[in-house]
Amino acid sequence: MIDRRLQKLLFSKSISHYNVSEEACEQLQVHGLNAFERRQVEEPHYFDLPPLRGSNIKQHFDSIAADLSKPYLELIGLLKSLPEIPMKWQMIPGWTAYVNGSFFKVDAPLEDVLVFDTEVLVTESCAPVIAVAASTNAWYLWVSPRLLSITKPMKSVSMADLVSFYSNHAHFSHPKCVIGHFVSYDRARIMEEYLTEPTGMRFVDTMSLHICVSGLTSTQRNLKLASDKHLYNNKLWKDFVAEHNSRKGSSDAESLDWIKDASLNSLLDVFKLYCQKEPYQNKDLRSTFEKGTRKDVIDDFQNLVTYCAYDVQMTFETFQNLWKLYIERFPHPATFYGLLEMGNMYLPINTSWIDFQERANKTYDNLNNSQRMLLQKLAEDALNRHNGSDRSYQKDPWLWDLDWSKPKRPANKSESAQVLANLPKWYRDLIPKPIKDHYKSGPSLITAQMNIAPKLLRLCWKGLPLHYDNTLKWGTLIPGRVPKPVGDPHYYIQKVVDDFPKRQIRTSFVVTKTAAAGSEELIFPFKEYLQYWEKVIEKRLCGLGPKSAFESRVEPDPRDGLLLDELRRSVEVMPLDLDVVKRIIGSIKEITGDHSNNQVKIMKTSRPIYENLGELQVMGGLFWQNKDRYESGNKSKWVPPGQRKKLRRTSTDTVNPEIPTCWFCPLPNEAGTGMPVGSPLSKPFQVHITAGRLHSASSDAEGGLDNTADQILRDRIRASFWQSYSKRVMTQMYVFMEKDMLPSSVQATLEEALSNGNIKRYGAIIPQVIAAGTISRRAVEPLWLTASNAEAERLGSEIKAMVQAPPGFCLVGADVDSQEMWIASLIGDSVVGFQGGTPYGWMTLEGSKAKGTDLHTKTANLIGIKRSEAKVLNYARLYGSGLEFTKHLLSKFQSNLRPEEASMKAETLMRATKGQRVPVQTSKGKLDMKYMWKDGTESYVFNALEAIARSPEPRTPVLGAQITRALTPQAVKDDASLSLFLPSRINWVVQSSAVDYLHCILVIMAWLIQKYNLRARLCISIHDEVRYLCDQRCADQVALALQPWLSLLTEHTLAKVKRQRSC
Template sequence: MRFNKQEVVFNEVNIQMIDRRLQRQLFAKPICSYKISREACERLRSHGINAFDRCEGETPYYIDLPRLSGSNIKQHFESIASRLSKPYLQLIERLPSLPEIPKNWKLLSGWTAYGKDSHFRIDCPSDEILVFDTEVLVNESHAPIIAVAASSDFWYLWVSSRLLSSTRSTKSVAMDDLIRFYPDGSPLSSPKCIIGHFVSYDRARIFEEYLIESLDWIKGASLNSLLDVFKFYCQKEPYQNKALRALFEKGSKGDVIDNFQALATYCANDVKMTFETFKNLWKLYQERFPHPATFYGLLEMGSMYLPINSSWIDFQERANQSYDDLNEKQKRLLRRLAEDALQKHNGNDKSYEKDPWLWDLDWSKPKKPANKTEGARFLASLPKWYRELIPKPMKDNYKSGPALITAQMKIAPKLLRLCWKGLPLHYDQTLKWGTLIPGRVPKPVGDPRYYDQSQSDESPAHQILPIFKVTKTSAAGVDELMFPYREYLHYWRKEIEERLCNVSSRTAFEARTNPDPRDNLLLDELRRSVEVMPLDLNIVKRLVSSLKSISANSREEPIEPNKSLPPIYENLGELQARGVLFWENRDRYEADHLVRWTSASRRKKLRRWATDTINPEIPTCWFCPLPNEAGTGHPVGSPLSKPFQVHIASGRLYSSPPDGKGEDHSADQILRDHIRASFWQSYSKRVIVLKRGMGSCGRRYGAILPQVIAAGTISRRAVEPLWLTASNADPERLGSEIKAMVQAPPGFCLVGADVDSQEMWIASLIGDSVVGFQGGTPYGWMTLEGSKAKGTDLHTKTANLIGIKRNEAKVLNYARLYGSGLEFTKHLLSKFQSKLRPEETSLKAEKLMRATKGRRVLVHLGKGSKGEVETKHIWKDGTESCVFNALEAIARSPEPRTPVLGAQITRTLTPKAVKDDFLPSRINWVVQSSAVDYLHCLLVFMAWLIKKYNLRARLCISIHDEVRYLCDQRCADQIALALQSVAYFSSVEIDTCLRKDPLNDCKTPSNPDGLGATYNVPKGRSLTIAEIIKRTGGMMEPFDYEACAPATNDA
């Protein structure tokens, strides 16, 4: 490859193109000169884009590529993908059937081969293609205990030496505990094919997979259980005895030895079912994924390899210690709050009954003890909720106080006095966390349990009592509690005036959707409910007057004669919970009994925001649940969980000071520490370390084999529980430097790159294909040519359009691409800008949708074959209209396939199966599955270049839109040049650890001093194409390692 500077070339809308010579080489035809398209430029101008002005452009470089295997890039690509895949495809064709399962197995360590009438010891199976399964003793360790493999001629059984050892096994795993497939000293370069179910799990127990040399292996995997997959694809019952599975999950070495014959046969039956399932799936796979690049891309994805060293163990120890310190800090704060609550409310005056948070705790005390010890007397003075926080036995630990308290407990939000949008949080035993909406009127009116029986000017007839009894049911029985209604109303009053008694409420009422005679009646009901609330008379009068003003200028809708209106009383809670949004909903009076007969989308729209309280039952209030990120209908288990971080930051969720004055940042501090700890709390459970025998020759080096499902989602994205989901290093997340603990051994480094805005440019490319040239649509132009500095990129344009931050606009733009509509856009806007009134949120969301997706219009396509007029809906007049029309065209086609590699959508989402349903999911599939095609193409080209130019490199990891290769330090620049030769990256990173930014020191709560000071990790380099050319001379040739200087440890 040679690089030379060339002239700058621009297309019809002044988008810079690749050099003409390179175009001719890649596409096998000359490109005529580009002429400015005035029509396209004018169309872009209508969306605020000036495509007439031409930028200077970047200096182009002509790449003198190797001779193509074909006349153009498409043929070349098919040729090299076929060449790379051919050895493995041939192996698969050579496995027509399996022999009969042996009747008797020998309990011998290592490998034993079983022929038709004989068995014999071997070092390793020599077959090039095998079906394989392994089992572990879960209670013992993660090491394999037995394994079975089968070829067309033999069955093989491997038994771990740990099973036959008389010494007690340890939890740690050594290299000698792993399964070998190559004899010592044999070359590892010959292709080998192993077929298994969830084979990435089995791979982690194979010796050769931990060697730094890349193996030519094929491994196939499935995400669902083998039994389920076998039943589905083979249409028959599995051979397995499920009871035997429990021996591996809960048994001991003795149990395995006692049941050895049955368990070995169990493992062999797994192999047999895997083989039969694979035969059925393989034919289906070839039909649905015909391109060889898809196949080889999956092979590469299954070979990920993460090198580690002693820093990995040090990191865990530091993270665990930091986690313990944060937990202790949280507990100290919560203990102080518990002790403050006890000191304030533990007197005989029962002051807790007037506290909106603490009233429903169990304040009961035990009977006075017979003995008079200090501990017994002290415990007898404590309420039950406090005693439950003292470690047992309490008589020995009473001086330690509420040492058991944690942020996960139900009592924590109460002690923190958490408020949601101005209202104290309430916990219902059935409905979980939410707030109470006052306004219900207990029936019958005048019931002495709930109504004040005295009358005066200050206390009108039938006024509700300021405090009354309610009941709460628990496992211990039924408790009577006193509900502080008046205290709760003090918080509600401020909120009701802000939500309903203001100018925006009057405006929303006058402009309400679908005016209904019940609207005025509902406001009358709300005024009557306010009149009986136990508030000061002047406050009641002010609220009633404000509510009257809402409908003062509105025409009262007539009620049709002889028409009875359904009861509207229960809608009072809805009105208060939703505020002005209630008037925008045309279905605001839908009866609950209709909800279950409607579609899922309509049920979501009709769901009630306020429901009756259940346990405790409070007859004066409705219950409004806290929002759940999982969707409507899901209760919230803890308001101190991760999804509520944004609500704390926006001020929706906050801690009310005990005296009602000033600010209390206890909740902020608790949540901040809780969020800091949550990352490690979750991910530490997924981390397993081979502390014993890391690497060889006494060196403290090792490897992690990610358990990747190469096509684990509907869109064929890879799935893995840790490395593909872990966030990058964050100063506020303990343990988030975990990726940087993947560190290259001496003499090696990591080289990789990220694809900028990958899914956006794929979508824009599909949209531009309708016009016929790049940047011909507004979405395409902003993606390719838009400048953040000039304010012409997609995210900045969106931010300026509706007055939000650029990062917030980015979230909205991607959400829309993934199928979100108007309602979700409103939801996101309300999260971003908590001070926006609901009607302002709606206006901004509608403005954004009109400007981007445009209008939905019906177009006539003419008469069909049967003479009927054919129509379809399209998007029009938006910056993204062309894109979504093109994406929908693919998604609605009879057999949706990706444009490049022809991968087909899952059968469950084809139009034949779902008609017009799940369209957002199918559009999302077009984009994300095309991104997977792009990744597979990249991996195939890199594999070809690595082989062609003798580069010592292997895939380290691919995380959706980024790839990293582990390579010999001496050929790092050549790998960087290879990456730039495959795809035009803005930069290529060369580093000694796995991190997004090679200059980021990854400072976190568990790594406050950074990677350099703590782990001696130097900064990496980020190289542009010009810098790579300068370092390599712009040439790639077969690499000569002997001519190179010895590798160093510097990146």
């Protein structure tokens, strides 16, 4: 709550009464929200704030942003031109200045604004070997003492290996401005940046400026690559042009004008875009820094330094042309200062960082070794169990299709020859070559990535053994097909049941598997597979209430009863025990009740009825909820068996080997329904392992197998984070400071630790962040800004806890709850002029999880999903995703969800949230070619967002940041109704507004730190959260500084929004 005195101070007025909006209350009531529900209201809090500069919060903010950015804008204004590049360079350690044809040594560059670039010998260390800087007055070359040293190269980096920019420590607070392309890479090689106390140096990144001005979406980037390489037969290119032209009715050249106003992000591409000329230097010289040695650099010193100098020259020329565009498109000083602050992140560490890596690597190696040993044991067990003359492997649902062939008995009587002659081929393939020298090591080549691993682990998907089809890859087999012709002795036998002759499918039969080496005949253990199937089918038919699902089916069809009759007939011919057959048939009769197919007119169907048995088994009760259940995504066209593998169905015919009694159901793939899965132990399946959908089969006979398999699955999950992130962690550049460079509080702690025999060092990591790495201007960094939160079961996921404040300091931070949703709700509420006046705004402001009135719970209840899944859907929709992506996410959340069911749920969700898209009528009643959303909880929000996204010059509401040139209406030639780029532009409005909010935080924090002389600096910002490193003595002040003003500024800028007492 805001006290009236604060309200008057911040907004230049005090409002004590608000009129009730009947229209807003009606809208809320329509969507089941009660605006008049009584609630407890706390008394407003009052505290003293610093005097405002101006009459309200916005004027105050504009003033302090201008003051903070002024020193750096003035420095940039001094950088008019560069001298000519020197003809010859001196190989002298440290800095050498080059002015008017002469040179002299300096401690650091003399000017305060510089264009800068460094080069590193990748094979030796991440420390710089040379660096070049240029100002209006001089060129500067820095040569590493390491380059001329005769000592062996070291991977570690010390402060002495870094470039220095300040000649006098007393002037560290003096403002300096360093310009570079991906300048955070160069910043990480500057000595002063590792000191605990911040300097006045800030960095301007031309890559970030370019992405703000002319950045590309991920789709545009791929299209740009295809265009630059003239890959016009590229599928992505052809699909884009076809869809774009079908919507616009325009030619290729007209539709793709944005390509001319954008480029990729490398310095060469950016230079060509803004300077309209070819780069100066030959990039082939770069290979020396990537693969060469110190001797190679010394031998070609002049050319390599000139190469670096040309990078500086191109960066300067690019900046000169780019800066004008940036200032025009991003006029608010807070945007520029926020960009400077984002490029000034600082992560304090100590020796725990080294210990963390060593522990994680050791544990990861142990997990891998443990997995390998467990898999080796399973391979040995499988060999011992099935390597006899009885060929028992032919009755194993997992191992039957391995290559059990053995070599001919050798004439050689050596021990190795005799042993190898008794080993099947699949086992021999797991022994290192040459086999005769390593056979005693056993199957030591085995890994969890191999196709044999899921078979040895006896993995199941929802109770059914996994099956590998050479063409369709991993999935499960769905029994129910009837081999043709009926009665074929290859597949059928005659039996007498209850004194009557009966035709029954054989318990096992021959199938053919084709590989590059040729074809082989295998015995498929049908009866053994059915032992798992009978438990699954009974659970689906009896345990999940299918009777009610059948009775309440959508659009009852005469074929429904026929399909269940087909299921009954297929069960009757399966080689099952008689009591099992009777039990399953009884369940089928229970579903159909007194239904008699004699009363059903046999209709001509688009495809044989029994072909739907696979779909019915996969979907269970959900099958009956699909009105198109007999079309299988292929309308009314019947597809011959030989072509069915091309369909995106949940079940299809087996291919290689072809098993005539079963359909194939592929494992779920994030890329789309029916897409092949290469490995069920890959990362996307870890969520299914955790949920129990992917599991090991129980097997009492092979005691201990369950525990072994489960242990491997648990180890795979535990190792997943470190497997993905370890390389990024190990390549982080960190530097420990010498004792005399540390703050006094840290030095005292060091002395105490040394006296106790403990050695601890303190330093920092400079995260190599692209301050504006996406078109929405969000920061990008591959480790710290992408790593998920810590989980006890994921090795290494506690990495963020390794950022540790040194003694006497602490970390203070805050994040914004549902930041993008709050901003979007304000934009929507601004239309009605009252915060919480729209359903979306009210649910954001007053929604209660306990009462089921918050955004995520409402969505979850609407379509029957988890609240955590609803949260993902809500954010995805806000970021511009449409119906297709919603269907994709629903299918990902619920792996047994049929595509039609996903479509139905997605449509329900979109109607309830975004509403219906209706044409707008003019005052004369004529239809305008514009559309708006209506009757949804989010209709106001998306109408307001689209109004910004479709405007001739889309800008953020708060700081007036303009959209990238590649997405402006002029570039993409938008019309008023449909746009291929509209989702990207809506995403930009929301996320770029969130970046505005972040920049506001950084500006206000910088001003308060400066005003009250707080010993604090930005540590890191991860999207909607910020962390500051500060002296423990001022921690409370820093925490308080993060609280006031920030949301108030955003709300004040959206001028029509009236702040309620309740907020």
